[in-house]
Amino acid sequence: MDKGIIRQFLLTYITKYKKIALLSLMLMLFTAVARMAPPYILKVAIDRFIARHDFYGLSLMALLYLAFIGMEYVALYFQIYATQLFGQSVIKEMRLGTFSHIMGLPVPYFDKTPHGKTLHYLTSDMENINEFITSGIVTSFADIITIVGILCIMIFLNLPLTGVVFVFFTLLFVVTNSFRKRFSAAYRDTRESVSEMNGFLQESFAGIYVSKAFNRKNVEIRKFDDKNRMYVTAFKRVIFYLSLYFPLVESVGTLSVLAILWASTEVLL
Template sequence: MQAKAFDTNLFKRILKYTKPYKARYYGVILFAVSLSVFAALRPYLLKQTVDEYIKPKDEHGLLFYVTIMGIVLLLETLSQFYFVYWANWLGQDIIKDIRTKLFKHMLSFRMKYFDHAPVGQLVTRSVSDIEQIARIFSQGLFMIISDLLKMIVVLFFMFYMNWRLTWIVILAMPILVYVTRIFQRKMQVAFEEVRNQVANMNTFVQERVTGMKIVQLFNREQIEYEKFKEINQKHNKAWIKTILYNSIFFPIADIISSLTLGAVVLYGGFHILDGDKFTTFGDLFSYTMFIGMLFNPLRQIADKFNEMQMGMIAANRVFDILDTDKDVQENGTLVASHFKGNIRFENVRFSYNDKEEVLKGINLNVKAGETIAIVGATGAGKSTIINLLNRFYEINSGAIYVDDQNINDFELESLRQQIAIVLQDVFLFADTIHNNITLNNPNISREEVIEAAKKIGVHKFIKTLPGGYDYDVKERGVMLSSGQRQLIAFLRAYVSNPSILILDEATSSIDTYSEELIQKATEKITQGRTSIIIAHRLATIMNADKIIVMDKGQIVEEGTHQALVTKEKGYYKNLYDSQFATEVE
């Protein structure tokens, strides 16, 4: 859905965000009024100066009026300053509030929303589109109000001073309006093409920079270079078209303005020569200024309406996200201060979409302090169990209990504080190791982090890095190996002191040395707490109190390693013989 430039309901909604800043909002309007009055007053004072004091050669009166004109100019300058400053300040405060509200709303979405919403689109809505909303106030609404007020006041003074000369100007205005409208339409098409080419270029460059390793491995440098030249050429042509339209329009607008001024001077000059008392030299002097004040806003108003329209379109996109309620996570009322760790799934059914059910009536019991392992083929539903326990998604039917309390009854924040997860694909922020471990939690001190690192055997590894705990791992932790990232993730989970620990294939793609460290860390952090391990490595599975075997969304077997491995033609035995036995060999 595309917003219109004057979508009344949308515009009213945007204006609601000005309520906390009412004084500034009305202040901007007040300065717009004063700016228009002072701007129109200067040419009028010029007329009075020429007719009343320069022509009669009154030096004292001339000095007095020049002083008044200086004061008016000063007031106009101050009005201009406060008008522009407050309008932009108001716009920035409004988008600050909208952006904060938008980000908070996005944080409340279920994971299902992020499965379908492109990341780039959400970033654009949170940054570029919201910045465009600010231009409604800084370059659109108030500028249009100011220009219209200035034109009205200027026309009032012009009619008051000389209505005959004013009609010449008014007759020329429709021509400029018509030319401006044509220019606006052409520029809309041209800018749309520019935006498309910019998007194409951004996409191309981002993909090639991200995949530079593939480009160079397969000797694609020259091919990609030629493709980029082609895209860049299209981008260049699109911009040249906008330059062409500007080069045509503004000279035409200047010619219309100059011709109008010439007609005024010619008409007024003949009347002065004929001795007409209704036209004076002061009129001609002042009209040279009035015509510029009248025509310049008129030719620029199309651009300001475009700014308004683009701001409204951007606001519509942002409000679409703010109005998304069906994907917001429901919240409970109970605060989970600490869990014993009893977990129970009762006939849980779940699907990511309407076409395929992922979990088909799961019944699962985990006792407090137990370590269970979940195994099965890819797509069996192992990770889905973890996602549902953390309420990343809502189940279709059934119930999940922790310590005999339905997890829907807990506040989300308190529920997730009691559950720590170490994923296979560890995400680290572009920050220090210390901040990635604590996630900027002020309740976790550096001393606690170091002590925890020593307990699980990670401290020595961290101290070998430049800067130790202050080492910046860069975006997504690219400065660390996958094994090192896993160790940081284990320490992150440990310092949070969870009641329930989840390891989701946390040792599936690391080197032997890192695995030994992680096995030691696993033994330490699983002590005294309920642990759920989704694993591909034999050592973790064999040490589990119970193994849950899943296939196609159902639990097909459960028991200890020894019990399951001796079960003839069992699913786990087949899995063990085909996948795990090689590790023993």
């Protein structure tokens, strides 16, 4: 299916609850600010008050630190609530619209398409879309806000070290982008395999009396085994890419820490 059609389909339902989405994004912005403030407060406390043995100033920094931690937790609570409310509201409308569309399809569609496959569209696929909306779209905005904020603070504090971080950030982006299409294809094959297996199960259970009457138990088992093997093969591809991707991300993270430590010594010396 064309990506433009999918995007338009999602936007049709998402825009109905744009107020909840906007509230969620505002809470994300507040959460990001509250999350980025404590490390800077800790820096100020160490540089200005601990070095000077200023207990009064250190106490104020500690109270300010705790205040931002508390604000982060409160904002995060409402953010998660608003995000989940947004996702469930969209899925409710989408599931109802999809069911209405399916009920209006001509009879030949139901003759050609297994009922289990159609049921899969209304259940598992809808949950995947919900996960995409809440943990994909909305969380991505939160991560982008946090990353931009951190980069701005880092540029303000130390431009050379920020350049080192940006090099590895670019490398991480290249690694992630190189795996993106592979992950997409692998997960698509997995969903198709699950859909085929669910459709077969529904047909098998619906025709259980016929299967028993004609002693087709072993035939049905072999067919299900083929469907099951297709799913396992598709999921093995997902596992293979995951086993490559996450170690690469960890390696880039470790190299970035080493590079920052080396660059820090060069700056200090």
